[in-house]
Amino acid sequence: MSLAGFPRWxxxxxxxxxxxRNAVDPRRPYAYLVEPERSSAGRVEDVATLFxxxxxxxxxxxxxxxxxxxxxxxxxxxxxxxQIDYAxxxxxxxxxxxxxxxxxxxxxxxxxxxxxxAIAERLAPFQTIIVENHPRLCRxxxxxxxxxxxxxxxxxxxxxxxxxxxxxxLNKRMTVGDFDRAVEFLLSAGVEVRTFILLKPPGLDESxxxxxxxxxxxxxxxxxxxxxxxxxxxxxxxxxEELELDGLFAPPTLSSVEEVFxxxxxxxxxxxxxxxxxxxxxxxxxxxRCIDVRKERLQRMNLExxxxxxxxxxCVAGRHV
Numbered sequence: 373m374s375l376a377g378f379p380r381w382x383x384x385x386x387x388x389x390x391x392x393r394n395a396v397d398p399r400r401p402y403a404y405l406v407e408p409e410r411s412s413a414g415r416v417e418d419v420a421t422l423f424x425x426x427x428x429x430x431x432x433x434x435x436x437x438x439x440x441x442x443x444x445x446x447x448x449x450x451x452x453x454x455q456i457d458y459a460x461x462x463x464x465x466x467x468x469x470x471x472x473x474x475x476x477x478x479x480x481x482x483x484x485x486x487x488x489x490a491i492a493e494r495l496a497p498f499q500t501i502i503v504e505n506h507p508r509l510c511r512x513x514x515x516x517x518x519x520x521x522x523x524x525x526x527x528x529x530x531x532x533x534x535x536x537x538x539x540x541x542l543n544k545r546m547t548v549g550d551f552d553r554a555v556e557f558l559l560s561a562g563v564e565v566r567t568f569i570l571l572k573p574p575g576l577d578e579s580x581x582x583x584x585x586x587x588x589x590x591x592x593x594x595x596x597x598x599x600x601x602x603x604x605x606x607x608x609x610x611x612x613e614e615l616e617l618d619g620l621f622a623p624p625t626l627s628s629v630e631e632v633f634x635x636x637x638x639x640x641x642x643x644x645x646x647x648x649x650x651x652x653x654x655x656x657x658x659x660x661r662c663i664d665v666r667k668e669r670l671q672r673m674n675l676e677x678x679x680x681x682x683x684x685x686x687c688v689a690g691r692h693v
Contacts, residue, residue: 378537378541378574378575378620379620380541380543381434381543381611383432383543385611386432386434386543386610386611387432389609389610389611389614390439390609390610390611391440391609391610393439393440393441393442394440394441396425396441396442396443397425398425398426398443398447398448398451399425399447399451399454399455399458400425400455400458401422401423401424401425401455401456401458401459402423402424402425402441403423403441404420404421404422404423404459404462404463405420405421405463406418406419406420406421406463406464406466407419407421408675409468409647409674409675410645410647410674410675410676410677411467411468411500412500412564412598412599412644412645416675417466417467417468418464418465418466418467418468419466419467419468419469419470419502420459420460420463420466420468420469420470420498421469421470421472422455422456422459422460422469422470422471422472423441423472423473423474424452424455424456424471424472424473424474424483425441425442425443425447425451425455425473426442426443426446426447426451426452426473426474426475426482426483427442427443427444427445427446427447427475427479427481427482428442428443428444428474428475429442429474429475429476429479429482429506430475430479430481431475431506431543431544431545432543433530433532433542433543433544434541434542434543434544434574434611434612435532435542435570435573435574435605435606435609435611435612436609437606437608437609438474438475439474439609440609441474442474442475446481446482446484447484448484449484449486449487450487450490451487452483452484452487452491453487453490453491453494456471456491456494456495457494460494465497466498467498467499467500468498468499468500468501468502469495469498469500469501469502470502470503470528471491471501471502471503472503472504472528473503473504475504475506476504476505476506476509477503477504477505477527478503478505478509478510478511478513478514478517479505479506479509480513485513485516488513488516488517488520489520491517492517492520492521492522495521495522495523496522496523498523499523499524500523500524500525500526501521501523501524501525501526502526502527502528502566503525503526503527503528504527504528504529504530505527505528505529506529506530506546507529507530507546507550507551507553507554507555508545508546508550508554510527510529510554510557510558514527514557514558514561514563515561515563518561518562518563524564525562525563525564526563526564526565526566526599527558527563527564527565527566528565528566528567528568528601529551529554529555529565529566529567529568530544530567530568531548531551531567531568531569531588531591531592532544532568532569532570532573532588533569533570533573533584533585533588534548534584534587534588534591535573535576535584535587535588536548537575538573538574538575538576538584541574541575542573542574548591551567551595552595555595555596555597556595556596559596564598564599565596565597565598565599566597566598566599566600566601567592567597567599567600567601568600568601568603569585569588569589569592569600569601569602569603570585570588570603570605571585571602571603571604571605571624571628571629571632572585572604572605572622572623572624572628573605573621574605574612574615574620574621575620575621578622578624578625578628581605581624581628582624582628582631582632585602585632585636586632586635586636586639589602589636589639589640589646590639593639593640593643593644597644598643598644598645599644599645599646599647600636600640600644600645600646600647601646601647601648601649602629602632602633602636602646602647602648602649603648603649604623604624604628604629604648604649604653604656605621605623605624606623606652606655607621607623623655623656624656625656625658626653626656626657626658626663626666627658629648629653629656629670630666630669630670630682632648633646633648633670633673634679634682637673637677637678637679638679640677645677646677647674648670648673648674650667650670650671650674653667653670654667658687659685659687661685661687662683662685662687665683666683666685669683
């Protein structure tokens with residue numbers, strides 16, 4: 373695959389290619405769970421993750437399917453605190469919390485600033501509060517919210533890739549420089565940063581996808597990010613299927629996921645943490661016989677932050693790496 377002649381999709385074209393969005397209730401989170409995660413202190417601790425229902429992100433990123441569980445209008449004041457109450461009443465205790473809202477926590481059309489104080493009050497028991505945000509929306513609202521919290525604030529930013537042409541093609545409306553400035557702003561405000569890195573976004577073949585994912589992880593650590601999450605790029609939003617049919621995108625193999633995660637963990641030694649996103653990881657597998665043990669290996673590596681020996685299987689040249 374080559375970026376030569378790679379189509380530049382407009383917002384309208386990306387929206388037109390979508391399947392229907394899901395029905396959601398603005399006063400209920402569309403999902404919530406508690407799962408273990410290796411903390412910055414080096415302990416495996418429970419993290420509550422709330423997937424908040426709110427207005428769709430204003431950025432129409434080429435690869436994004438998070439809009440499927442969003443509304444078309446800003447939710448009423450009070451709805452987000454009500455969603456948090458609903459989820460926390462049904463979840464076991466946790467030390468940390470992620471408030472993921474399918475977009476940007478500091479987009480005023482998504483999370484009403486009038487709710488910041490009520491949200492902060494509900495987050496008082498948590499040591500760490502993690503929200504997601506676009507690098508270009510890291511402004512004074514971040515520091516305003518941080519000062520309301522008892523716990524530490526961490527903002528998750530999507531770097532996606534440091535490949536300049538691919539990043540531009542993703543329609544994310546940012547540059548690597550925008551990302552770097554956002555990280556500098558957040559760190560200077562006493563806010564920790566984690567970032568999302570795409571493995572094999574559109575326009576890259578298997579080898580280049582792995583190479584640029586690792587370059588992106590390295591760049592993130594170089595500018596002060598302390599936690600990177602590697603996300604295998606998936607289809608599922610309409611545009612990605614069209615790119616796949618045109619030969620401009622193919623999801624990474626599980627072998628690439630393993631290769632990149634192994635290398636990224638070694639790179640992270642003494643610099644921070646690296647996780648690999650295991651949601652629906654089965655779709656990337658080349659072999660039904662070994663997928664379960666390979667997934668279990670990746671899960672252990674997420675928690676222990678140590679590379680384990682590869683799983684032997686005769687499905688790929690006698691061994692997966």
